[in-house]
Every structure is written in C-alpha cells, then in structure tokens.
Amino acid sequence: MKVLVIGSGGREHSIVAKLASSTKVSALYAAPGNGGIADLATCVPIDVTAVEELVRFAKEEQIDWTFVGPEIPLLAGVVNAFQQEGLHVFGPTKEAALIEGSKDYAKRFMRTHGIPTAASETFSDAEKAKAYIAEQGAPIVVKADGLAAGKGVVVAQTVEEANEAVESMLVGNQFGQAGSLVVIEEFLEGKEFSLMAFVNGKNVYPLVPARDHKRVYDNDEGPNTGGMGAFAPIPDLKQTVIDEAVSRILKPAASGLAEEKRPFTGVLYAGLIETSNGPKVIEFNARFGDPETQVILPLLENDLLQVMQDVTAGEDPKLKWKDAYATGTVIAASGYPGSYEKQLPIPDLSGLPNDVFCIHAGTERKADGFVSSGGRILFIGSVHHNRAVAVESVKKGLDIFKDNPSFHYRTDIGFGE
Incomplete structure (x- = not known):
C-alpha cells in the first residue's frame, strides 16, 4: 500500500520509521517531511495546512492511507476533507480535535463528563483574571486557550509571575488569537x-x-x-x-x-x-x-x-509490547524555547554509537550534511532490556554535541525519577 504521513517533526519521523518496517507498505510519502525522513520516504513540499493540495496529492498518487501527525492540520479540517473525498485517513475530525484546540472547551467537556482535572476558570478580561489569581494565590497555572506549540503554559510560583503571564497573553498578545482567552487552574502536586x-x-x-x-x-x-x-x-x-x-x-x-x-x-x-x-x-x-x-x-x-x-474498522488491534525500556533526549538549538538560530551545521551523525537511534525533528539536508531548521532539532534514543544500559547509551550518543555552543540538551533524562 501507498502511505502518506502529514507533518515534519520528530513525531512524524518516528511514525515514518515504524511504517517503513511494515511488509504492507510499498511506498511512503511525507508532506513536507524533513532531512531525516527523506532517508525513508519521498518528501513532497506541501504545507501541513494546505488541505486542498494534500487531498489532490493523495488522489493523484492513489494513496491508500494517510496518517496525520500534528495538531494544526487536524484543526484545519484535513481529516474532514479526506473523508469527504472517500480517502482513508487516520486522525480525528476538526470537531473531535477541539479537545486539544481549546483548553476552555476541554475543561467544560471534562466537567460535563465527570473527568478528574484541576479546578479552573476561563477569562478574556485581564483585570478579572488577576482578581481571580489574587483570590486563589500561588502556585497557580496560566494557560493560553488555543494552540501554542507547547509553550502556552506558565506554572507560576508567585502571584506576580501569574499576573505577568496574564498580561503577556491577554494584553501583549503573545500567542495571538490562541491567547485571547486564558484558562487559570489550580496547581496540582504529583x-x-x-x-x-x-x-x-x-x-x-x-x-x-x-x-x-x-x-x-x-x-x-x-x-x-x-x-x-x-x-x-x-x-x-x-x-x-x-x-x-x-x-x-x-x-x-x-x-x-x-x-x-x-x-x-x-x-x-x-x-x-x-x-x-x-x-x-x-x-x-x-x-x-x-x-x-x-x-x-x-x-x-x-x-x-x-x-x-x-x-x-472497529476491531481490537491486540497491541503487543517489547519487554524493554526506551529513553531519549532532545538536541535543541541554543536559546530554545526563546529566540534561536537556524541553519546550524549538525555534527556528523555517522559517529553515533550503534545502539542508539536518531530521530530528526527540525533538520534540512544540504549537499554537505544536515543543518537545523527548528528549535528542537534531533532526538537521540536507545532501547534496551536493561534501563540503566539504555540511559548510558543515550549519554554516549550525546557526546558528539558536547561543548558545542550551537546546541543545548538536558543531561538528566532517564529512569531515575
């Protein structure tokens, strides 16, 4: 079968890598893909929000199945459009994806259906939001209502910090339309x-x-x-x-x-x-x-x-799992999640140990190697039956980025928590 994966990040590279191991897949495409995905799939330069172009490509190439990776095309209605054309697509409609697209909707939904979550209130007025924060005290959590690439959440340790977050979202327009409402919720320990x-x-x-x-x-x-x-x-x-x-x-x-x-x-x-x-x-x-x-x-x-x-098809997929542990660390551009440079030359990845895998998140392929195209660039991971060995393997894999001021990564991710 011909399969299309929509997206360009590390998640999509992982999905492509998994699909590439399927004996049922004869051809893989990614729109738009990235430098690493290009090793496994044909990358086509179609933006994830270009819904009509994606549908047209799937029809012209006679794609049998499409997997939608990121949230933005889901909320743009790409699944709805594929379904209307009778195309097989895996992902929720924009109506169902609202559970991610609006934190205010998600909170109301959870209250309606008795799903346990933090107590919260939603505000569009900064002064009312600040009054609520003063009443509740800190620590407290301030969230932009809409999509903000994982950056629209502030866990405020003080009332002042929470007020600053409200000010930047509702008044300073930090996240545009996504921050025109804010959800303020209790801080949960655990x-x-x-x-x-x-x-x-x-x-x-x-x-x-x-x-x-x-x-x-x-x-x-x-x-x-x-x-x-x-x-x-x-x-x-x-x-x-x-x-x-x-x-x-x-x-x-x-x-x-x-x-x-x-x-x-x-x-x-x-x-x-x-x-x-x-x-x-x-x-x-x-x-x-x-x-x-x-x-x-x-x-x-x-x-x-x-x-x-x-x-x-409504059938139990009977999921089976390896008796093993997987761990991995993201290589990010220095400055991320704030401002950062792109087009950073990436070290030669052929130097990675054999027992680690490398997933590309924000890369482009150039004639002389890979360069960065985003804030999160690579994911260095390992799978092993012994979790300590998996952690050590990743640490060895990170060595090729050591003392390189262009990149940043955490050194404490593993199974010790």
Whole structure:
C-alpha cells in the first residue's frame, strides 16, 4: 500500500520509521517531511495546512492511507476533507480535535463528563483574571486557550509571575488569537505521565505510558518547551493507576466525544498527573505526543499500518509490547524555547554509537550534511532490556554535541525519577 504521513517533526519521523518496517507498505510519502525522513520516504513540499493540495496529492498518487501527525492540520479540517473525498485517513475530525484546540472547551467537556482535572476558570478580561489569581494565590497555572506549540503554559510560583503571564497573553498578545482567552487552574502536586490510546468512537486501546520532560533545563527548571526528552515505560507507575486513568479518563473522554456528536478516531493523548486523589488530566491532545512517540513506537511490536486498519474498522488491534525500556533526549538549538538560530551545521551523525537511534525533528539536508531548521532539532534514543544500559547509551550518543555552543540538551533524562 501507498502511505502518506502529514507533518515534519520528530513525531512524524518516528511514525515514518515504524511504517517503513511494515511488509504492507510499498511506498511512503511525507508532506513536507524533513532531512531525516527523506532517508525513508519521498518528501513532497506541501504545507501541513494546505488541505486542498494534500487531498489532490493523495488522489493523484492513489494513496491508500494517510496518517496525520500534528495538531494544526487536524484543526484545519484535513481529516474532514479526506473523508469527504472517500480517502482513508487516520486522525480525528476538526470537531473531535477541539479537545486539544481549546483548553476552555476541554475543561467544560471534562466537567460535563465527570473527568478528574484541576479546578479552573476561563477569562478574556485581564483585570478579572488577576482578581481571580489574587483570590486563589500561588502556585497557580496560566494557560493560553488555543494552540501554542507547547509553550502556552506558565506554572507560576508567585502571584506576580501569574499576573505577568496574564498580561503577556491577554494584553501583549503573545500567542495571538490562541491567547485571547486564558484558562487559570489550580496547581496540582504529583508526578506527570502521558497516557495515549488508539481510539475509534467508544473503543479505547491504551498504549504504554511515557514520561515527558517539558522544562528546558536539568532538574525541571526553566520555561516549558514542546518537550526535551522522554522515557517509557515508567518503573514507578503502578498498574492500578494506569487502569484508573483508562477507566476514569480515557474511556469517559471517548464516550463523551461520541455523545457530543464529535466521535474521535485516531490517537487520543492524555497528559496526566498522579495526585494523592488519583490521576487527573492536565491536558488532552488529539494526536501522538512529541517526544513520547519517539520512545513508545520503538516498543510496539505490531505493524502500525495494520493497527490503523484494525482500529478504524472497529476491531481490537491486540497491541503487543517489547519487554524493554526506551529513553531519549532532545538536541535543541541554543536559546530554545526563546529566540534561536537556524541553519546550524549538525555534527556528523555517522559517529553515533550503534545502539542508539536518531530521530530528526527540525533538520534540512544540504549537499554537505544536515543543518537545523527548528528549535528542537534531533532526538537521540536507545532501547534496551536493561534501563540503566539504555540511559548510558543515550549519554554516549550525546557526546558528539558536547561543548558545542550551537546546541543545548538536558543531561538528566532517564529512569531515575
């Protein structure tokens, strides 16, 4: 079969790599893809939001299946457009993807369907928001309502910090339309984890949980990013907590979306926190998480294309997992998530150890090697039956970026938490 993957990041490179191992796939395409994806798929220069062009390409090339990676095309209605043309596509409609597209909607949805989450209020007026913050005190969390590439969340340790976040979003227009509403919610204590599932209507098939690291610096310090690394599975996460998250969060979410005439097909992501009162939702996403996908897909034994077909047909994909651990660290441009340079020359990746894998997130291929094209550039990962060995392998893989002022990465991502 011919398969198209929409997107250009590390998540999409991981999806392409997994699909490339399928005996059912005869040709792989990526729109627009990146420098690393080009080793495995034909990259076509179509933007993820160019919905009509994507549909036209899929029809002209007789694409059998399309996998939509990022959230932006989902909310632009790419799945709706493909479905209207009778094309097989894996991902939720824009109506179902609103669970990620609006944090205000997601909060109202969770209240309606009794899904555990932090108490919150939504504001469009900065002064009312600040009055609420003064009433609640700190620490407190301020979130832009819409999509902000993982950077629209401020965990404020003081009232002043929270007020500054409100000011920058509602008055300073930091995130444009995405920040025209802010959700202010209580700060929850506990360890975070990501639990994703393949979903079709009310059918929910959970994946292995992963732990993502959002903060840019070691020891979880500095501003939030799109993710600086991840590992899976999580040794200290009890099965009872996972089971509770599936029964009280993922299944009610899938059922609730179906009841609201927004039936969800694709990958539903729950960003969760393990509190003393059980798991609670921090956020929902309507697609694979990044960088969690980079450690989860290498552990999946199933053929991903077969999984897509089974889930869409309403059949249990019977997911099987390797008895192993996967961990990895993101190589980012210095300055990320603030301003950073692009077109940075990337060191020769042929020097990486044999027991690590390299996923490209923001790269371009030039005649003399790869250069950077984004803030998060590469993901260096390893899979091993022994988790300490997996961590050490990644650390060795990071050595080729050591003492290079163009790049930044965390040195503390692994299984020690």
